[in-house]
Amino acid sequence: MSKRLVVALSGGVGGAKLALGLSRVLSAHELLVVANTGDDFEHLGLSISPDLDTLTYVLAGLDNTVTGWGRRDETWSFMESIVALGGDGWFRLGDRDLALHVERTRRLRLGQTLSEVTADICTRLGIGVRVVPMSDDRVRTRVRGDAGWMDFQDYFVRQQCRPVVHELTFEGAALARPQADITAVLRSGQVRAVIVCPSNPIISIEPILAIPGMREAIKASGAPVVAVSPIIGGQAVKGPTAKMMRELGLEASAAGVAGRYGDLLDGYIIDHADADAISKIGARVMLAKTLMTSLHDRETLALVTLDVADMLALLR
């Protein structure tokens, strides 16, 4: 097969599991992981990129597999101390994790792009595959609840997703440009597959797709687009995906997620538990074990996803 490049669109925890699987079954130069940065925010004067950070830690083998976020072997002295000084404590920053935010903030202030900072940090942490932010321009997901608009992390972490969500917006998206490596790869004619990882469609994947030119570039790449459902048996594996979809009047199901992606999808992978949804889904569907508990699960689902893409390419 001549086309070898794989582009994976990902949010945090769930998406990062498949991204890790892909990174282990592909050569490093074959994979480009595109991270949602709509969740990014400034906190305690630091620039924080939660999805990029989770991907970085997972791909570097530094992730905390118990919490699903942050670093393993973490300590919390900073957090204890800043709360004593009157600083905000609702977003938990571990001492090791903090180093990434301080170093990134320092470099961004020097004028480096988020892409440059991310590339250098990935290199230093020994990550072979390319990880890029969806854009070097500022995009901020905001959520409207009963009390009005909130920053995403305010809703997600401080208020622990309790408010009912009426509306979402990706502030800045209309003026943002896709990160340069993404368009270069999508235009290369060498794209084997575009994988939509099992992340929250509305807050992790849609900010990426909201960037003008992103959907068109994916379509124009000629590569099969294959998504993995983040919902298994009507439930999100982790996080507020199902709750948010219901509140926004969407069907919180594997079929509901596929409907949200619409004609972007060529193939769609759902769990065996959702087999009866096949007839409701427009794209070609493949059943698989989509709950990724072990490293083996991650690699297997990555291989299945690539197989589906390769079959779809042959069918064209």
Add this chain to the structure above:
Amino acid sequence: MSKRLVVALSGGVGGAKLALGLSRVLSAHELLVVANTGDDFEHLGLSISPDLDTLTYVLAGLDNTVTGWGRRDETWSFMESIVALGGDGWFRLGDRDLALHVERTRRLRLGQTLSEVTADICTRLGIGVRVVPMSDDRVRTRVRGDAGWMDFQDYFVRQQCRPVVHELTFEGAALARPQADITAVLRSGQVRAVIVCPSNPIISIEPILAIPGMREAIKASGAPVVAVSPIIGGQAVKGPTAKMMRELGLEASAAGVAGRYGDLLDGYIIDHADADAISKIGARVMLAKTLMTSLHDRETLALVTLDVADMLALLR
């Protein structure tokens, strides 16, 4: 006695010991501690004020009495991690200490003054006495060695005081204004004593005195000015005081320090070990145990210093 206010000029470690003693023998409202900020610098994007920090930790009982700098019960996860990310590791920032720098930097960026930030942090850490920076304007001590001018922390920490010092400058001092509380107290007519703590005269006390109007305001306060020698038997208790004084052509002795302060001093306290220097010193001299090992030593030296000031006031 009607005049009750005491103003203490201090650098870091040595000065903070006497400041702590003074804080324990005076009521909280009677003491104003003025910190040198010529050593302040920006590092990893953070605003760091080493002498203010040492005073804060010492007065809050959070200081590391083993190292003499930083906090007790400190952890080092941040430092390990930032070095792995390519960040600078030569200035050691503990995880707890870091909270102070992050919170201060955040507030300074919001437009608060260093005085405001310092006052709030001191309150939160339960420090009753007032601690103020010498100025809210930027002053930076720089050092000229064989290889040219260096930032102070570069010389002091990164190069561990190895370069021979030919010259010092306090950049910005000529345009700086004394912090407002200092002039208010000095003008109050209620100043019992101005204490020059046993800090390095040329890099801790002279930056304070270099601010236009500071010497004049001290003189005009009418209060006796009493210094404690940081040099005992020709040696600095800690740090490069003696080495720097020699390199700058000054006599590295208790008498040399007094000469440096000149006619600012009304009284001068030296150690019994330096008794034979009395004849070389212009100010009235009192012998005392100036090495402060225990908390009792700090309180005793504070009481002696105040007694000397009170006697000098009666002699006027």
